Amino acid sequence: MIGVLQPLTPMDWKRRAVKYYPNQIAVVDGKKRFTYRExxxxxxxxxxxxxxxxxGKGDHVAVILPNIHEMLECFYGIPQLGAVIVPLNYRLQSEEFDYILNHSDSRVLIVDTEYLPAVEPILDRVPKLEHLILVGEGTTRVSHARYESLLQQVETTEPPVVDIDENDMLSLNYTSGTTSRPKGVMLTHRNNYINAANFLYHLRVQHDDVYLHTLPMFHANGWGGVWSLTAVGGTHVCLRKVDPEVIFQIFEEEKVSLLCGAPKVVSMLVQAAEGKNLSPVQRRMGTAGSPPPAAVIQQAQQILNLEMHHVYGLTEVSPFILYCEWPRKMERLSAEEQATVKARQGVELLFNGETTVMRQDNSGQEVEWNGQEIGEIVARGNVVMKGYYKQPEETAQAIRDGWFHTGDLAVIHPDGYVEILDRLKDIIISGGENISSTEVEGALYKHPAVLDVAVIGVPDETWGEVPKALVIPKPNIPVSEAELITFCRNRLAHYKAPKSVEFVDHLPRTATGKLQKFRLRERYWHEEAKNVR
Incomplete structure (x- = not known):
């Protein structure tokens, strides 16, 4: 029979939602509310x-918008046309916008006027950009159209008829550039459908869920949440800016049941909640982006009554490839033990394919399940990217011997749960011993005076390099360098404890919460090879 099989694409979930939930509230954005029909x-x-x-099909449309309803509309309106959405981090600087807009070959840019000061100066340097569409009240002298006016000028509200192949590119997502120029990751309709299905299943998304978009939608397509809630007719609640006080208010007003965010956002919510009388309602929260300290997960569960779900992945794998599965037997563990397990990256998700930790000797063998042998996390299957856009050499380096290589070092525990120790480039090699910076950070987070921390390797004449902690202390809680070093030495092997502690006001992070450790290392390594790898 001809035409029976349909491509796997999250666009089909919008069709289903309009069919079965036309009068259900689909989107809440401030005072605005839209049903699924609208x-x-x-x-x-x-x-x-x-x-x-x-x-049309195959054209690239760049989008620089916060978490507002227009951004959500772009995740459907662009791909269902067969075009490719290029969601950009709105916190980038002009030169970064210049690079990505040119590299992505974008023909249209849809931008919130809040970000015009960074975008406007470089528009004349993007020759392939033909149309500028503005969202918001601001204006520019550059020729442009208004988003809302364009929509109102259209006579038909019927969807376009386009032949979409599930292996066509749906989104071109640029990596956060923690170590180098961002790379364009080509994710297909199939990639995004499978990842969003994992989001649905493992975060237990249901029809009655109210999902708060605390996670930037531009980041790996909101991890898939931009489509998953629509699949079951749930409600999307937009959030322009992460502000704990606003979030707590929306929790109550909109009866939020689910949200996602980087560990940094979890920490912000925990700090802001201290001393408040919040509703005891339990909510589910997915966290990913960097290894979450067990202490932060424990605080989120105790102070905010959040049921924490730890997922792991990278943009190149759509992004989920591991999930910290939580069987009922885990409930018998103490709160501290539960938090320690929940900080692990976990096991394969149901639909993504195969993920394992492979020895680094090029033998192609999996490490022992003993929680000791270190290897690299690799993956293959339904969510691995099509490749890096216009970068075949980088693609070949990342995908080799049938596996995507993540660059993350990890162990596998006897129960099969994977736990990341560090990025390959962030591991500290001191006197021949491998030290996980995230392990040291996890120990420091347990100290009541530590608000945020980064651990890096710095040069040492005797050991080659030694761990150094850069700490943002909590206000009004005195703490000294010696106290923190002793605190770590009491909890870790002594060679892992930081040899020095520096108190700082700020730590460089990407918009998705990842520490930019290469920027911290620059001060100490100068001309040496460890600087930026």
Missing amino acids: FGERVNRLSNALSALGI
Whole structure:
């Protein structure tokens, strides 16, 4: 039979939601509310408006928007046209926008006027960019159209008829560039569908869920949440900026049941909640982006009554490939033991394919399940990217011998749970001993005076390099360098404890919460090879 099989694409979930939940609230954005019927019509208007501008299958449309309803509409209106969405980190600087807009070959840019000061100066240096579409009240002297006006000018609210292959690119997502120029990751309709299905299953997304978009939608397509809630007719609640006080208010007003965020966001919520009388309602929260300290997970569960779900992945794998599965037997553990297990990256998700930790001797063998032998996390299957855009050599380096190599060092515990020790580039080699910077950070987070911390290797004439901790202390809690070093020595092998502690006001992070350790190392390594790898 012809035409029975349909491509795996999250676009189909919008069709289903409009069909079965037309009057259900789909999107809440401040005082604005849209039903699934209204949301579907707006998405279709966007597709047809772009089509009228000459945009079609395979064309690239860049988007620089915060977590607002227009951003959510773009995740449907652009791909269902067969075009490719290029969601950009709105915190980038002008030169970074210049590089990505040119490298991505974007023909259209949809941008919130809040970000025009960084975007406007470089527009004349992006020759392939044909159309500028503004969202918001601001303006520019550069020729442009208004998002809302474009939608209202469209006569039809029917979806475009486009032949989409599930292996066509849906999104071009740029890596956070923690060590080098960001790379464009080509994710297909199939990649994103499978990842969003994992989001649905493992975070137990249901029809009655109200999901708060605390995670930037530009980051790995909101990990898939931009589509998963729509699949079951759940409600998307937009959040322009992460502000704990606003989040707590929305928790109560909108009856939020689910949210996601980097460990840094979890820590912010925990700190802001101290001393408050918050509702005892339990909510589910997914966290990923960097290894979460067990102490932060424990605090989130105790102070905020959050049921924490730890997932792991990278943009190149759509991004989920591990999930900290939580069987009922784990409930018998103490709160501290539960937090320690929940800080692990866990086991393969149901739909992503195969993930393991492989020995670094090029033997192609898995490490022993003993929690001791260190190897690199590798993956293959349904969520691995199509490749890096216009970078075949980098693609070949990342995907080799049938596996995607993550660059993350880890062990496998006897129960099969994977636990990251460090990035290959962040491991500290001191006197021949490997020291996990994240392990040392996890120990420091348990000290009541530590608000945020980064551990890096710094040069040492005797040992080659030794661990150094850069700590942001909590206000009004005195602490000394000696106290923190002793605190670590009482909990870790002595060679792992930091040899020095520096108190700082700020730690460089990407917009998704990842520490930019290469920036911290620059001060200490100068011309030496460890500087930026």
